[in-house]
Amino acid sequence: MAEVVDLRSDTVTRPSAAMREAMANAEVGDDVYGEDPTVNALEARVAALFGHEAALFTPTGSMANQIAVQLLVPPGDELLCDADAHVVTYEIGAAAAIGGISTRTWSPVGGDVDPDVVAAMVRPEGYHAVATRAIAVEQTHNRGGGAVIPLSTLDSLRELADRAGVGLHCDGARIWHAHVADGVPLDRYGRLFDTVSVCLSKGLGAPVGSLVVSSRERIERARVLRKRMGGGMRQVGVLAAAGDYALTHHIGRLADDHVRAGRLAEALAPFGIVDAARAVTNMVPLDFTKSTVDAPGFGAAARERGVLVSVLGPRVGRLVTHLDLDDAGVDRAIEVLTGLLSG
Numbered sequence: 001m002a003e004v005v006d007l008r009s010d011t012v013t014r015p016s017a018a019m020r021e022a023m024a025n026a027e028v029g030d031d032v033y034g035e036d037p038t039v040n041a042l043e044a045r046v047a048a049l050f051g052h053e054a055a056l057f058t059p060t061g062s063m064a065n066q067i068a069v070q071l072l073v074p075p076g077d078e079l080l081c082d083a084d085a086h087v088v089t090y091e092i093g094a095a096a097a098i099g100g101i102s103t104r105t106w107s108p109v110g111g112d113v114d115p116d117v118v119a120a121m122v123r124p125e126g127y128h129a130v131a132t133r134a135i136a137v138e139q140t141h142n143r144g145g146g147a148v149i150p151l152s153t154l155d156s157l158r159e160l161a162d163r164a165g166v167g168l169h170c171d172g173a174r175i176w177h178a179h180v181a182d183g184v185p186l187d188r189y190g191r192l193f194d195t196v197s198v199c200l201s202k203g204l205g206a207p208v209g210s211l212v213v214s215s216r217e218r219i220e221r222a223r224v225l226r227k228r229m230g231g232g233m234r235q236v237g238v239l240a241a242a243g244d245y246a247l248t249h250h251i252g253r254l255a256d257d258h259v260r261a262g263r264l265a266e267a268l269a270p271f272g273i274v275d276a277a278r279a280v281t282n283m284v285p286l287d288f289t290k291s292t293v294d295a296p297g298f299g300a301a302a303r304e305r306g307v308l309v310s311v312l313g314p315r316v317g318r319l320v321t322h323l324d325l326d327d328a329g330v331d332r333a334i335e336v337l338t339g340l341l342s343g
């Protein structure tokens with residue numbers, strides 16, 4: 001039987017032989033003592049990439065996000081974000097459970113943000129209402145189908161945050177894709193935010209690893225928060241080396257993932273479940289609202305034929321391209337998925 005084509009997520013990639021070699025050769029030390037040279041070098045590299053003073057390596061993007069929001073929002077105060085944001089959808093209530101943080105959300109608009117809507121939500125510090133302390137955005141937007149928030153919108157949000165005296169966080173798990181798709185330098189993005197979380201384990205193909213990027217003062221506090229959450233790690237340079245390798249070798253090639261997502265989108269668009277214009281990075285949102293097929297049925301039939309897709313709801317699905325998917329895999333997926341929709 002042909003190999004399975006896995007389009008569920010870009011988190012399914014396996015480290016390449018060259019990445020494993022870099023991991024095996026990593027110099028290591030005890031990172032809780034701040035003595036792992038490979039981690040220290042990765043943190044300095046990523047901080048510089050985003051135009052910030054410091055960064056902190058974390059095991060997951062969820063931990064990086066939660067540390068960042070705790071840096072910006074004290075217990076009892078409020079974070080504003082999109083109702084589809086990862087930070088409130090997929091992090092198991094951590095902002096409330098761990099940070100004591102209140103969250104209030106705006107209605108998702110396909111991954112984009114309307115700064116006027118956000119501005120109207122900000123509540124000033126005071127005795128009566130919960131005070132807004134930070135706004136979070138997601139670049140690119142996972143549940144928004146890999147959408148890229150335009151730079152002009154982010155500039156407006158920065159102005160709004162400054163006017164309101166609140167922090168601005170970016171969940172940049174896939175900010176690399178936005179950088180490649182829109183050509184915006186990473187440090188141009190980075191300087192807009194008080195905190196940025198970035199992931200090495202999604203499109204960049206490392207097995208593990210994320211970072212929080214911010215000022216030196218905040219990252220010192222972040223180190224304490226990470227330890228409190230059980231994220232103080234020891235000879236973790238073996239993992240940081242994978243991330244370092246990914247930064248060197250796997251950013252430019254994301255353009256290939258975007259082209260492959262575009263090919264999938266164009267092949268499926270005639271069946272009315274894809275708006276090809278929305279596939280701008282490595283995701284293809286599937287919308288079955290106007291189809292006689294439903295997402296779980298489609299997902300199950302595709303699986304039987306060796307193609308794995310994400311089912312996000314009764315009428316919503318998603319395809320994701322990544323490092324372990326080549327053109328032959330895309331051809332196979334197109335053959336299987338269009339066959340199902342024609343049948």
Ligand SMILES: Cc1ncc(COP(=O)(O)O)c(C=O)c1O
Nearest residue numbers: 060061062063086138142171173
């Ligand atoms: C946008 C976004 N942020 C954060 C995360 C969390 O990453 P992790 O799975 O490493 O906790 C993900 C995971 O897919 C994500 O898509």
